[in-house]
Amino acid sequence: MTNDFPAAVIFDLDGTLVDSAFDLTGALNFVLRSENRPPVPLAAVRHMVGRGARVLIENGMAATGAAATEDDIARLLPLFLDYYSDHVADESILFPGARAVLLELAEANVRLGICTNKPISLTHQLLRALQIDDLFPAVLGGDSLPFRKPDPRHILETLRLLDIPATKAVMVGDSIHDIEAAKKAPMLVIGVTFGYSETPVADLLPDAVIDAYADLPAALRLLTKDRVF
Numbered sequence: 001m002t003n004d005f006p007a008a009v010i011f012d013l014d015g016t017l018v019d020s021a022f023d024l025t026g027a028l029n030f031v032l033r034s035e036n037r038p039p040v041p042l043a044a045v046r047h048m049v050g051r052g053a054r055v056l057i058e059n060g061m062a063a064t065g066a067a068a069t070e071d072d073i074a075r076l077l078p079l080f081l082d083y084y085s086d087h088v089a090d091e092s093i094l095f096p097g098a099r100a101v102l103l104e105l106a107e108a109n110v111r112l113g114i115c116t117n118k119p120i121s122l123t124h125q126l127l128r129a130l131q132i133d134d135l136f137p138a139v140l141g142g143d144s145l146p147f148r149k150p151d152p153r154h155i156l157e158t159l160r161l162l163d164i165p166a167t168k169a170v171m172v173g174d175s176i177h178d179i180e181a182a183k184k185a186p187m188l189v190i191g192v193t194f195g196y197s198e199t200p201v202a203d204l205l206p207d208a209v210i211d212a213y214a215d216l217p218a219a220l221r222l223l224t225k226d227r228v229f
């Protein structure tokens with residue numbers, strides 16, 4: 001079937017498809033409380049998301065006192081994962097319009113993948129809770145491989161599972177790690193402005209920027225129209 005979309009679109013998860021900051025904040029603050037640390041506000045946690053659970057805890061500890069030691073991480077990471085696993089979709093929702101666009105792309109036979117630094121078991125749990133797990137034939141988490149974003153191989157391996165080359169695919173993400181990884185792949189990348197990046201996403205120089213999911217189909221078409229897919 002011919003269409004004017006790329007053959008595959010790879011999505012980041014936290015801050016791109018799913019607004020998960022509230023539940024991540026709850027889990028981080030649960031862990032900080034266990035260490036007698038003060039809580040970190042949601043606005044600050046948003047900018048700590050994107051490098052996986054371990055880095056989130058490291059950032060949360062650094063923001064509330066002494067930096068975490070390896071022993072701290074060994075103790076706190078399982079605590080975080082356990083708590084978050086019980087609350088992974090309490091308040092987490094798809095960003096507005098995401099479901100409709102995913103269905104439109106799937107309907108057009110675009111192959112869809114998830115490449116996230118979130119641990120893979122939590123990723124599957126969240127995708128199931130949001131009832132979008134069936135839409136993604138390829139899902140790789142932050143602990144699926146020995147490397148992760150911003151390492152481009154994380155995205156390239158996701159594409160390999162879809163059997164689509166990077167030249168025929170577009171990455172969609174909210175953070176510097178997504179954009180860096182895509183550029184190194186190299187492949188086209190769209191930045192979303194509604195995610196968790198501290199730096200305005202346009203300053204990270206993605207190939208296109210969208211403010212809402214309603215704009216994604218047009219952005220994909222525009223980016224790919226000069227390429228032979």
Ligand SMILES: O=C(O)COP(=O)(O)O
Nearest residue numbers: 013014050051052117118
């Ligand atoms: O930091 C995380 O846990 C995951 O972040 P990502 O889905 O934006 O890669």
Ligand SMILES: [Mg+2]
Nearest residue numbers: 012014015174
């Ligand atoms: Mg993200």
